[in-house]
Amino acid sequence: VREFDLIRRLQERFPAPPAPPGSDCVLGIGDDAAVFEVPPGQQLVACTDTLAEGVHFPVGTDAAAIGHKALAVNLSDLAAMGATPAWFLLALTLPSAADAWIEAFADGMATLAAAAPIRLAGGDVASGPLNVCVTALGLVASGAALTRSGARVGDLVVVSGRPGAAAHALQTVLGGGEPTPDDRAALDYPRPRLALGLALRGVASACIDVSDGLLADLGHILEASGVGAEVDAAGLPVPTSLAEWPEARRLPLQLAGGDDYELCFTLPARLEPELPGLAARGGVELSVIGRIVDRPGLTTRCADGSLYEPPRGGYEHFGAGPGARP
Amino acid sequence: VREFDLIRRLQERFPAPPAPPGSDCVLGIGDDAAVFEVPPGQQLVACTDTLAEGVHFPVGTDAAAIGHKALAVNLSDLAAMGATPAWFLLALTLPSAADAWIEAFADGMATLAAAAPIRLAGGDVASGPLNVCVTALGLVASGAALTRSGARVGDLVVVSGRPGAAAHALQTVLGGGEPTPDDRAALDYPRPRLALGLALRGVASACIDVSDGLLADLGHILEASGVGAEVDAAGLPVPTSLAEWPEARRLPLQLAGGDDYELCFTLPARLEPELPGLAARGGVELSVIGRIVDRPGLTTRCADGSLYEPPRGGYEHFGAGPGARP
Numbered sequence: 001v002r003e004f005d006l007i008r009r010l011q012e013r014f015p016a017p018p019a020p021p022g023s024d025c026v027l028g029i030g031d032d033a034a035v036f037e038v039p040p041g042q043q044l045v046a047c048t049d050t051l052a053e054g055v056h057f058p059v060g061t062d063a064a065a066i067g068h069k070a071l072a073v074n075l076s077d078l079a080a081m082g083a084t085p086a087w088f089l090l091a092l093t094l095p096s097a098a099d100a101w102i103e104a105f106a107d108g109m110a111t112l113a114a115a116a117p118i119r120l121a122g123g124d125v126a127s128g129p130l131n132v133c134v135t136a137l138g139l140v141a142s143g144a145a146l147t148r149s150g151a152r153v154g155d156l157v158v159v160s161g162r163p164g165a166a167a168h169a170l171q172t173v174l175g176g177g178e179p180t181p182d183d184r185a186a187l188d189y190p191r192p193r194l195a196l197g198l199a200l201r202g203v204a205s206a207c208i209d210v211s212d213g214l215l216a217d218l219g220h221i222l223e224a225s226g227v228g229a230e231v232d233a234a235g236l237p238v239p240t241s242l243a244e245w246p247e248a249r250r251l252p253l254q255l256a257g258g259d260d261y262e263l264c265f266t267l268p269a270r271l272e273p274e275l276p277g278l279a280a281r282g283g284v285e286l287s288v289i290g291r292i293v294d295r296p297g298l299t300t301r302c303a304d305g306s307l308y309e310p311p312r313g314g315y316e317h318f319g320a321g322p323g324a325r326p
Numbered sequence: 327v328r329e330f331d332l333i334r335r336l337q338e339r340f341p342a343p344p345a346p347p348g349s350d351c352v353l354g355i356g357d358d359a360a361v362f363e364v365p366p367g368q369q370l371v372a373c374t375d376t377l378a379e380g381v382h383f384p385v386g387t388d389a390a391a392i393g394h395k396a397l398a399v400n401l402s403d404l405a406a407m408g409a410t411p412a413w414f415l416l417a418l419t420l421p422s423a424a425d426a427w428i429e430a431f432a433d434g435m436a437t438l439a440a441a442a443p444i445r446l447a448g449g450d451v452a453s454g455p456l457n458v459c460v461t462a463l464g465l466v467a468s469g470a471a472l473t474r475s476g477a478r479v480g481d482l483v484v485v486s487g488r489p490g491a492a493a494h495a496l497q498t499v500l501g502g503g504e505p506t507p508d509d510r511a512a513l514d515y516p517r518p519r520l521a522l523g524l525a526l527r528g529v530a531s532a533c534i535d536v537s538d539g540l541l542a543d544l545g546h547i548l549e550a551s552g553v554g555a556e557v558d559a560a561g562l563p564v565p566t567s568l569a570e571w572p573e574a575r576r577l578p579l580q581l582a583g584g585d586d587y588e589l590c591f592t593l594p595a596r597l598e599p600e601l602p603g604l605a606a607r608g609g610v611e612l613s614v615i616g617r618i619v620d621r622p623g624l625t626t627r628c629a630d631g632s633l634y635e636p637p638r639g640g641y642e643h644f645g646a647g648p649g650a651r652p
Contacts, residue, residue, distance in 0.1 A: 037369055046361075048417045077358040087372075123374060126378055127378070147353060148358070149357075
């Protein structure tokens with residue numbers, strides 16, 4: 001398959017869903033760049049995230065999962081901003097252009113794109129070691145974006161879902177085992193919490209998506225907001241596959257495992273009664289796991305009240321510790 | 327160097343130049359996504375292009391040149407749309423985080439960013455085989471973007487600069503030789519024709535940047551516009567290093583060599599007297615090389631009037647011919 005055929009083929013797999021009201025993709029795939037109309041009163045939200053083989057997914061991961069995940073991690077960033085997805089660009093570097101691989105990759109990406117919905121508006125295809133770079137563009141009412149910097153003393157710390165399942169799946173795969181279907185889905189087909197992000201606008205004081213590990217990502221909120229937090233690990237719901245594990249073994253996966261793409265946000269305490277409604281609108285369980293405090297730093301207590309000492313502070317590229325990804 | 331340090335360090339190398347009037351980067355590096363204000367009456371122009379080692383630049387290319395070129399190829403796409411550069415996102419995949427390499431890379435990219443000017447607004451850093459993915463965002467007055475589809479019968483075909491020098495440099499490098507400084511600069515430090523792109527708004531009927539080869543890229547205009555063209559190769563100015571070459575040897579480099587990032591555009595014939603002014607405003611020489619015709623297809627004549635038969639139709643990833651890049 002030749003380069004331009006490949007771009008056209010991808011284009012066919014991405015039928016255009018309706019654009020957000022007032023917005024428009026004036027010019028899509030097939031020119032030097034795409035052209036968009038941003039509606040008055042809206043701001044543009046833009047993020048880019050790359051997946052590299054052997055780093056963000058194990059070698060041998062299904063092409064459909066790679067297609068899904070490359071888009072999902074970017075949609076997760078839009079969700080964390082409270083943005084409505086609008087358009088995305090795909091820069092795909094491939095060692096070869098095997099038809100079956102491309103079909104599966106496009107299927108995985110197109111299925112998520114249709115569900116979001118978000119429209120493929122352009123991109124680039126080249127040969128080289130497998131690397132998938134997606135840039136997602138979203139829209140948010142001017143001034144309404146959720147940021148990392150708004151956490152205030154007394155706010156509750158809330159997390160969606162049950163972080164730890166993706167890290168457990170990865171640990172299992174790297175150990176030569178077969179993850180449970182739920183864990184495998186968490187790793188390969190993370191679900192960006194777009195509905196929750198939209199529901200949190202005007203409600204959450206700060207928000208981030210959990211990509212590096214819950215404590216590490218909460219740490220980014222604390223740093224940006226100039227506050228500290230006390231986390232009670234007992235408040236964190238346990239993924240099914242870890243239910244029988246002793247706390248000391250499962251907490252590192254729950255607190256420091258990356259790749260879950262849940263949202264961690266802070267909420268003024270007076271809004272706690274809103275949580276069930278937010279969970280319903282977000283389609284995901286929400287758990288209060290701690291509270292924002294004045295004293296800088298992050299303190300985490302185990303169920304017995306003892307202090308939790310993290311074995312690592314989240315995944316770091318370049319010189320990571322024993323918890324490094326492959 | 328750790329991941330977040332690396333992002334911060336890059337950020338420091340990109341002091342924020344003034345934003346285009348009425349626009350604003352409301353939220354830059356350090357959150358889940360960047361947030362932008364698009365001024366009323368303006369449309370957003372977005373493109374993404376990846377550079378992979380051994381494909382888009384030879385192994386061993388200077389880090390500064392890689393930093394420059396990764397941004398330049400995207401600015402060239404904005405130029406071809408007649409857009410004003412505004413912001414860019416950088417997704418950098420690196421095998422290791424060697425300080426000297428990163429400094430040089432950032433220097434090369436920051437120097438061009440300051441000249442454009444365009445502002446770094448976000449990105450992503452990961453470990454893996456070297457891959458640089460830039461997404462550039464620009465602004466254009468609503469409806470004023472230059473596209474590929476507006477060429478009309480009778481229009482002149484015009485090209486900027488002297489395409490062929492970059493391909494000659496690459497051919498020389500791959501043959502183990504040392505290119506002339508001019509050719510080397512064309513390959514490693516292509517100059518995006520931003521001023522020319524702006525000058526062409528409301529004047530050119532169609533425009534594209536020359537990345538795959540002059541005839542291949544002109545072919546994209548013809549296809550999008552539903553027209554044909556007759557090109558007179560004698561009208562094409564010859565790069566200095568090829569001045570003494572016989573036409574049969576140099577034409578493949580001039581007509582099918584990629585990587586020059588000049589602009590090829592079509593111009594209503596009545597506007598031919600504007601060409602010297604456009605060249606002055608664009609800061610680059612402009613040459614009329616042909617004319618748009620009704621009959622589909624692209625006919626190219628050599629100086630003696632004989633038909634030129636291209637050895638290939640431009641660079642193709644995946645299964646390219648004898649002119650393939652490394």
